[in-house]
Amino acid sequence: MLRNAPHLCAPLAIMTPCYEVWEVPYYWAGLKLYDLIAGRQLLHLSRFYSANQSKFLFPTISQTDHGRSLKGTIVYYDGQFNDSRFNVALAVTAALCGAAVLNHAEVVALHKDNLTGSVKGARVHDHLTGEEFDVHAKVIINAAGPFSDEVRGLAVENMKPLITPSSGVHVVLPDYYSPDGMGLIVPKTKDGRVIFMLPWLGKTLAGTTDSSTTITMLPEPQENEIQFILDAISDYLCVQVRRTDVHSAWSGIRPLVSDPSLTNTANISREHIITEGPEGLVTIAGGKWTTYRSMAEDAVDLAIRIGSLKPTNFCVTKDLALAGTADWDPAFFTLLAQQFIRMKKTRSGKVFPGVMDTSISHHLSCSYGSLAQQVAVIAQDEGLGKRLAHGYPYLEAEVAYCARNEYCETAVDFIARRSRLAFLDTNAAAKAVPRVVEILATEHKWNRARRKLELKSAFAFLETFKASKNTQFEDLKH
Numbered sequence: 061m062l063r064n065a066p067h068l069c070a071p072l073a074i075m076t077p078c079y080e081v082w083e084v085p086y087y088w089a090g091l092k093l094y095d096l097i098a099g100r101q102l103l104h105l106s107r108f109y110s111a112n113q114s115k116f117l118f119p120t121i122s123q124t125d126h127g128r129s130l131k132g133t134i135v136y137y138d139g140q141f142n143d144s145r146f147n148v149a150l151a152v153t154a155a156l157c158g159a160a161v162l163n164h165a166e167v168v169a170l171h172k173d174n175l176t177g178s179v180k181g182a183r184v185h186d187h188l189t190g191e192e193f194d195v196h197a198k199v200i201i202n203a204a205g206p207f208s209d210e211v212r213g214l215a216v217e218n219m220k221p222l223i224t225p226s227s228g229v230h231v232v233l234p235d236y237y238s239p240d241g242m243g244l245i246v247p248k249t250k251d252g253r254v255i256f257m258l259p260w261l262g263k264t265l266a267g268t269t270d271s272s273t274t275i276t277m278l279p280e281p282q283e284n285e286i287q288f289i290l291d292a293i294s295d296y297l298c299v300q301v302r303r304t305d306v307h308s309a310w311s312g313i314r315p316l317v318s319d320p321s322l323t324n325t326a327n328i329s330r331e332h333i334i335t336e337g338p339e340g341l342v343t344i345a346g347g348k349w350t351t352y353r354s355m356a357e358d359a360v361d362l363a364i365r366i367g368s369l370k371p372t373n374f375c376v377t378k379d380l381a382l383a384g385t386a387d388w389d390p391a392f393f394t395l396l397a398q399q400f401i402r403m404k405k406t407r408s409g410k411v412f413p414g415v416m417d418t419s420i421s422h423h424l425s426c427s428y429g430s431l432a433q434q435v436a437v438i439a440q441d442e443g444l445g446k447r448l449a450h451g452y453p454y455l456e457a458e459v460a461y462c463a464r465n466e467y468c469e470t471a472v473d474f475i476a477r478r479s480r481l482a483f484l485d486t487n488a489a490a491k492a493v494p495r496v497v498e499i500l501a502t503e504h505k506w507n508r509a510r511r512k513l514e515l516k517s518a519f520a521f522l523e524t525f526k527a528s529k530n531t532q533f534e535d536l537k538h
Contacts, residue, residue, distance in 0.1 A: 061353075062103075062139055065149060065382040067392075067429035069141040071103040072258065074243040075118055076136070077296060079128040084108065087134045087247075094136060106136035118242055122298045135242075140258065143349065144480050145427050148466050149382040156383060163467040164188045170200070170214045170341070179215055179340035188469055199367035201359050202343040206275045206315040215338050222333065222345050226314040227273035229281040230265055231289050232307045232484055233257075237264035237299065246296060255292040262452075263307065263484050266293050273313060280524045281311040307485040309526040317346035334358055336366060353377055384429025392432070393418070393425035400436040402445025402455070411443045423453035427479075428461075435461045448495060449488035454479050459496050463503035471496045471518040486527035493518045 062069045076091070078084045091106040114121060114133040123130045155161045164187045171181035171194065181196040202211045209221045238244065243258035257266045269285045286309050294301040317333050332347030332355050344359040357375045364371055400421075402414040416436065424432035439445035439457035448454045462468035462478040474496050475482040475489045482489040497514045500506065506514070 061141060061146070061350075064380060065141070065146060065385055065429075066390075067384055067388050067426055068146045068149065068382075069139055071137050072140040072243055073104075073135050073137055073241060074245050074256075074258070075109075075114065075121070075133045076245055076247065077114070077121060077125075077133050078131045079125045081131055084131055084134070091134050091136045103137040103139065106134060109133050109135060118239055118244060120237060120239075120297050120299050121244065122296050125295055140260070141349075142261070142427065142480070144477055146349075146382075148462075148478060149384060149429075152383040152466060153380070157380075161467065162186075163473075164469055167204075167211060167214065168192070170211075171196070172215070172338070173340075177338055179338060198340070198369065199363040200341050201363055202341060203359065205345075206313045208315060208343055208345045212337075212341070212343055215341050219337075222317050222335070222343065223275075224316045224318045225273050225275050226316050227269060227271050227279065227281075227285070227311050228267065228314050229269040229285040229289065229309065229311045230267035231286055231309040232260070233264040233266060233301075233305050234307070235259070235263055237266075237293075237297070237301075237305075244293075244296065246292075249292050249295075253292075255289065257293050257297075261480055261484055266290075270314075273311075275313060278521065278524045279311040279313055281309050281526050283526065285311070286526060304528045306526075306528050307487070308483055310483060310524070315345055332358075334362055336362065339366070342366070384431045386430055388425070388430040392430065393421040396421035396424055396432055396436050400433075400440050402439045403441070403443045404446045405443035414445055420447075420453045420455065424455075424458075427458075431465075434465070444499070448492040449481065449485070450491075452481060452485070452488055454481055454492070456495065456499055459499040460503055463500055468500070469504070471500060471514045472521045474500070475518065476521070482522060482525060486522050486525040490519065490522055493522075 062071070076087050078087060088108055095102055095106055109117065110132050111123065111130040114130065115123065117135075121130070121133075151161050162184070166185045166187060167182045168185045169183035170179050171183065172178065173180050179200055181194055182200060183192060183194055185192050202208055204211045206223060206225050209219070209223050212219050212222075238257050238259050240259050243256060245254065245256040247254055249255050253270065255266070256268070257264060266289050269288060271285075273279065286306065287303070290301050290303065332344060332351065334342065334344045336342055342359055342363050344355060347355045357377065360375070363369070397416050397418060400416045402416055402420070403411050404414050405411050424435055428435055435455070435457050438460050439455050442457070442460065444456040444460055446456050448456060448459070458479065459468070459474055462474055466478055468474050468478050471493055475492065481492060493515065497511055497518070500514070501511050
């Protein structure tokens with residue numbers, strides 16, 4: 061991922077605090093083994109820092125924990141990426157390579173051969189137009205995440221379930237909770253769970269819970285889960301952790317695969333499984349982002365075998381650069397800052413220039429890679445250079461660009477799936493929604509009824525984010 065989409069991924073230093081003397085050699089040995097296993101793919105060597113050095117690197121770390129003094133920390137390196145932008149880059153790259161990409165579509169039935177009973181196609185419902193159509197194929201791959209069992213059920217009733225859904229809750233806090241470029245992870249809290257706090261897109265991301273849940277399209281975090289995370293990180297910080305500091309809180313569903321008799325999802329493996337059944341239907345379930353590409357390769361290899369397909373080449377995705385990678389380097393943002401300005405249009409129609417400052421140019425470079433120039437041109441030539449929300453680098457031009465080039469069809473698509481504004485700051489996203497709808501309405505030729513529906517849908521979506529709401533959110537919603 062770091063090689064194939066360097067604009068979306070970067071190494072991140074992560075600190076593990078040691079409050080007992082024995083924890084120093086214990087974690088040091090474990091992370092040195094981590095370095096050894098990484099081999100040539102090692103990002104940086106892990107190392108030990110004294111208590112004073114740790115305080116300098118992570119100013120908000122607590123020097124004591126329940127009467128125990130900080131003995132030092134072990135810092136290791138992992139990778140971090142922009143998941144929403146990475147997902148879109150995959151879809152765009154697939155389209156550029158010849159794939160047919162369809163958004164907002166649902167498989168409502170599977171077609172089977174009358175003689176053999178094998179799956180030969182699917183009935184697809186387009187939620188944007190209401191139309192339904194058929195797709196035919198030698199092999200269908202079911203990669204529906206938490207809904208994998210639902211798709212399997214379209215082929216054979218009463219199939220033994222594969223998915224054990226787990227709820228993962230995260231909260232977003234102000235940037236001052238963690239320093240830029242350094243995260244904190246506690247491998248074992250008081251109740252045995254892992255807790256982390258990471259710098260993320262200019263904020264601090266803290267999590268996570270791991271508990272059984274039910275499958276729903278709009279999962280919501282429970283207040284006790286949010287409070288658990290806040291209480292857990294407060295033990296390791298010297299700053300007051302306040303509920304009012306939560307800019308956004310959300311719940312996601314992990315599609316874990318396991319023996320259905322297990323009840324504790326924390327003990328379930330994160331490995332993926334691939335199964336065939338009935339003939340012509342391949343289901344891939346479980347896994348995680350880190351192994352997404354090898355998961356896809358495994359699924360396609362099986363589809364090739366059972367479908368007696370004849371690929372023209374071996375799998376090439378291991379080294380396939382994603383859209384935006386070509387001609388990009390870490391200094392690309394300086395070209396944007398030097399070559400472009402942002403023309404801003406007021407409500408009255410007056411256009412005036414603005415500076416393509418470092419925060420905006422860096423954001424565009426790290427979100428779109430070398431394609432960021434296309435966004436900058438829209439901002440400059442079409443008067444869409446205003447920020448969508450105060451304090452955030454997202455531009456109006458991005459909404460237009462995503463509508464034209466990245467299958468952005470709804471307001472929620474933009475605030476949650478093309479950008480991460482809803483996940484970073486729910487109240488800021490709420491303020492941005494009317495302008496996002498206005499731009500998308502121009503791009504997609506929406507009528508008044510569709511605009512009202514988009515506003516209603518976007519605010520209903522934001523209601524599932526349990527941030528510390530303010531009165532402006534309620535005023536905007538109504």
